[in-house]
């Protein structure tokens with residue numbers, strides 16, 4: 141795999157080999173996260189800025205936790221607290237942040253392609269933390285990691301992605317990631333919530349969730365936004381739930397061992413019944429937990445990895461600035 | 473004191489009547505003689521070049537009044553002259569819009585010192601709001617011959633019918649030009665809806681959003697007998713409907729842009745809004761259909777839709793940036809390269825055919841003959857160059873063709889006998 145400059149799309153990882161590399165690195169960082177002091181010096185001296193044009197406390201905190209566990213300094217810019225509201229162009233904002241001496245910029249934006257634009261203007265590495273309807277690559281990587289944890293692997297697995305695929309950055313990244321590792325993907329949605337042209341997408345489509353459920357290993361539910369109703373994309377949330385919600389009755393059609401995933405935040409009672417969200421088959425809590433380790437792996441690949449890409453023992457050693465507070469048993 | 477006479481020497485003259493080698497002598501703003509071995513006080517060398525009637529653009533946004541940081545009549549007309557144009561129809565979506573005699577006069581006044589003739593288009597509706605007819609007769613009296621709400625199509629079918637019925641009764645022959653876009657269907661779309669919009673996660677506008685209005689306006693033109701002109705057609709379906717309507721003797725003309733003849737939606741994959749334009753870049757099949765429409769005469773004109781925007785406006789994410797591209801300085805060379813047509817046919821689409829639609833003929837686009845107006849361009853068909861938006865005479869830099877090597881260059885442009893461009897340099 142060529143050195144990774146930015147992570148804007150799952151495609152930047154160059155297929156299965158690159159994706160597997162992130163997952164292997166994630167294994168190391170899951171181990172770090174389980175330590176009493178989950179911090180390593182891998183990115184000491186580096187600065188990671190988050191530039192969020194859209195509220196997403198969960199994703200921002202996950203990236204910041206990842207950066208801190210790698211001993212990077214962090215800076216945080218959000219729409220409300222910076223000049224972006226005053227009509228400053230995206231380019232000016234990006235250059236201003238870069239001038240503060242950052243090594244990576246984590247960008248979240250409601251416009252598809254905004255991180256690509258930022259990457260074209262700055263020397264720092266850019267990580268896409270979700271852009272419009274386009275992609276959310278670290279979400280897809282943590283989804284992959286979670287599936288691998290639960291099911292052992294992706295190859296030959298059948299995954300249903302259910303709901304508002306058209307407006308979903310998660311779905312676009314997931315389809316690329318799941319199929320790259322050999323899974324079969326079926327998109328299940330009403331015609332209004334599928335992308336208008338699926339040329340080049342290695343997927344099947346269906347409008348019948350009941351028919352699909354018994355044949356899948358994973359059912360991945362997308363968040364259904366209330367505003368889709370006012371756009372006449374579905375007649376009502378009630379009708380959406382009746383046709384595409386994972387109700388208790390429908391969950392009964394799942395094969396033994398099948399898992400239920402959701403990127404969060406959930407609309408309990410809309411795309412997923414509250415009882416189903418709390419079943420052991422549900423991986424929603426695992427997904428959040430794995431998010432930090434996956435983002436550590438991504439930041440490490442972008443900023444810390446040498447040519448061999450394998451974290452050095454030093455990089456994963458305990459943080460040398462922590463010794464006074466280090467509990468005795470940590471090295472075990 | 474008598475003006476200096478001028479001879480354009482050693483070129484091949486091409487106009488609507490054909491091609492022949494000839495020198496052209498200009499005196500007092502008009503053509504004094506056309507023939508072999510002529511002389512005059514001053515010589516413009518045209519060796520190896522084509523001497524043609526000046527180009528006429530049916531569709532340029534000069535942005536004045538209101539958006540002078542992007543373009544002015546002066547800078548836009550300089551870009552036009554460098555591109556070989558001696559006349560441009562200035563779109564009326566300015567601030568304020570050209571929807572009254574007062575604003576028409578203002579643009580005409582600005583045009584008096586411009587480097588090409590500036591013919592203001594008027595709006596069809598007041599403020600381009602689509603609810604009330606603008607004073608069409610009053611503007612026609614001042615010389616306006618083309619009306620459009622460009623940037624928007626007139627959405628109200630009944631109001632569009634009224635506009636057509638009203639203009640058929642005017643003493644001047646005018647044309648209603650439409651930016652064909654059904655806003656209900658196109659709403660929120662920033663690029664062509666299809667494979668690439670789906671992949672990139674950008675809201676699309678389907679080809680049908682244009683085609684529905686093309687279909688509607690052809691129906692209304694048949695109903696009312698009005699002359700209509702369809703602007704910047706971008707889809708194969710639109711061209712097919714115009715072809716059928718013309719076979720049916722409906723009075724409809726059509727234009728296409730150089731960028732729709734050369735670029736497709738795939739270019740938006742960079743998310744660079746320099747490729748954002750309305751109507752959007754479409755598919756290879758659409759490009760082929762537009763070229764076929766030019767070749768068989770369905771499409772009358774190549775028009776630039778020159779749409780300057782400031783750097784800041786285009787330094788936003790794709791869906792927040794305004795649509796539009798520069799076009800005046802690159803139109804001829806792209807048309808030569810991509811239309812698949814010989815030079816004679818390209819000139820027909822860039823000069824005498826649009827001049828007739830705009831009501832500017834025969835002063836513009838007329839034959840290069842004794843007594844004719846001296847609005848001329850001299851083209852070196854072999855000169856190679858590289859498109860450099862940084863060197864553009866426009867105030868803006870938003871050309872999607874930056875870095876493209878091209879062949880064919882405007883060498884001189886003569887406006888009413890005055891050489892406004894000599895050897896590729898603007899003279900003022």
Ligand SMILES: [Zn+2]
Nearest residue numbers: 622623651750
């Ligand atoms: Zn238009």
